[in-house]
Amino acid sequence: MIRKLKSPAKSQWNEIFVRPVIEENLKDGITQILMEVRKNGDEALIKYTERFDGVRLDDLRVGEKEIREAGALVPADLKKAILQAIGNISRYHSAQLPESMSVETMPGIKAYQVFRPIDKVGLYIPGGTAPLLSTLMMLGIPAKIAECPEIIVCTPPDSSGNIHPAILFIAAELGIRNIFKVGGAQAIAAMAYGTRTIPGVYKIFGPGNSFVTQAKELVQLDGVSIDMPAGPSELLVYADKSAHPDFIASDLLSQAEHGPDSQVILVTDDEDMLERTDQAIRKQLEDLPRKQIAVQALENSCLIHEPDLEKAFELINAYAPEHLILACKDPRDKVSLVSNAGSIFLGSWSAEAIGDYAAGPNHTLPTNHHARAYSGVSVQTFMKRISVQEVTAEGLLHIGQTVETLAASEELVGHQRAVSIRRAYLEKR
Ligand SMILES: [Zn+2]
Incomplete structure (x- = not known):
């Protein structure tokens, strides 16, 4: 039911990541x-x-x-x-x-930013x-x-x-x-x-x-x-032999039950862990009320055996999972290996479901590889940042020539003049 892959080559990754397209023409x-x-x-x-x-x-x-x-x-x-x-x-x-924050970029040139909802x-x-x-x-x-x-x-x-x-x-x-x-x-x-x-x-x-x-x-x-481009939910679990197959299976199924187009992936360096997780998934599925949905999601999912740590994280970063569980020894040290993910869950007790509801961080996260460039919803998603700049006469004299030269090189004489008129005024004083 769920695919098993052994150390897939890089050229295969895109195929692994393919999301079920349930795209009606709407x-x-x-x-x-x-x-x-x-x-x-x-x-x-x-x-x-x-x-x-x-x-x-x-x-x-x-x-x-x-x-x-x-x-x-x-x-x-x-x-x-x-x-x-x-x-x-x-x-x-x-x-x-x-x-x-506030910065004086040059004597007489002050800049800061304010936030507004x-x-x-x-x-x-x-x-x-x-x-x-x-x-x-x-x-x-x-x-x-x-x-x-x-x-x-x-x-x-x-x-x-x-x-x-x-x-x-x-x-x-x-x-x-x-x-x-x-x-x-x-x-x-x-x-x-x-x-x-x-x-x-x-x-x-x-x-x-x-x-x-x-x-x-x-x-x-x-x-x-x-807020962000939205897509079906996804979870990637990275596990070594210190992990618990029952826990991993429960996490994978918790995301698989979201919808038939959800996707869950296990990456492990331990073949035995892969097999035991597969068995645990089958067992837990039996009486899962949303079994029908989860089974469909598992069709688009996979269990990957990858013994090479570096390659494993290269794959994880290429996928950029919405949720990433690090169910391994010293999970906090592994965070430095992650460059793309919506939210990271550390260790065997950090069930992703806890983050879905009540741990504190936001559950509105980028999916469908968007974690490569997007972050989840935060307070700042509800705000704008406005920059403020203030130039004194002293500042104008410091930066004037630079701006005039740059404006002239873009052939924007109006820009150049906005500075030269002021400089002339100051020099006449
Ligand atoms: Zn969830």
Whole structure:
């Protein structure tokens, strides 16, 4: 079921990494939805919600009363778990707030940077069979810590027109009041263009199915930013003989159950570990409720035996996994070998699922090789950095000639003059 490979040659790597392409041609349909929401606003949202979510809504906005009453519908143990996760995620992200810096690049030339929150952000929280409570925490908390003034949440309603009470409980805990019952591409359109009920935003965050992902790609053409290119989840475990096959199998299956297009990979220097992990996967699969999904994901996955440490990490860095578990001796020392990964989990106790929910760091991470160039969501993803520069008369005299020479070499006389006029003024004084 899951492929086994022995020390694959570099020329084979791309083939190993191939992701299942479950790409229907959705673009025309999505463009249609975007256009219609842009033109007809709420009316289009109500129409699409009836079509896709099976419920006719009078009001897209979640009322204050619904939010207030949601708390009573959430079981005490779930509330406690949510509050503990919020605590850890808040602690980690608060520490991420950028520090200011200031530099005098030359006498009389001062430069520094200031950070500002993005004024309006939209968070998309998928609903359906498994409402992603954790995603609301992972996006809402950094947005709050960045102090974004306007935070909008869109999430699809169930067929009775309700939002999962735990979603509303989390929103209330975070002080998020603008929650709207709309999902899919129509929700992305609403946040991108704004409707009478739903305010438009400058940046849209959050995972989703291929409709949502493609809609996010498309609204970028209209000047709306998005968090990052999204794709199906992936995990790579690097294990040596000190690891536990049962643990590795459970980690691989935890990501395989996300979706049939998920991908999980084991790289180990120990052949016996590979075989025992394979057996453990088979055993744990038997009674996994999402077995059907996991089995499909395993078809695109593999177990790799690679005795050469250097080659193993070359392969890991080429893959650039969203999640990387180092289940080996002295895992902290191995971090220096990693150049591309979304998030790294050290040692046998650091189950990736802990990071998905509650350790503290963000779970919104780059997939599909994007960890080569992208980072996961952080407080700074909700902020902009603005540079500030101040030149005194002394500074102008120091740098003037350099700028004039550079401007002249680009044949931009207007630029040159902006300096020469000032220099002449100072020299006349
Ligand atoms: Zn996961």
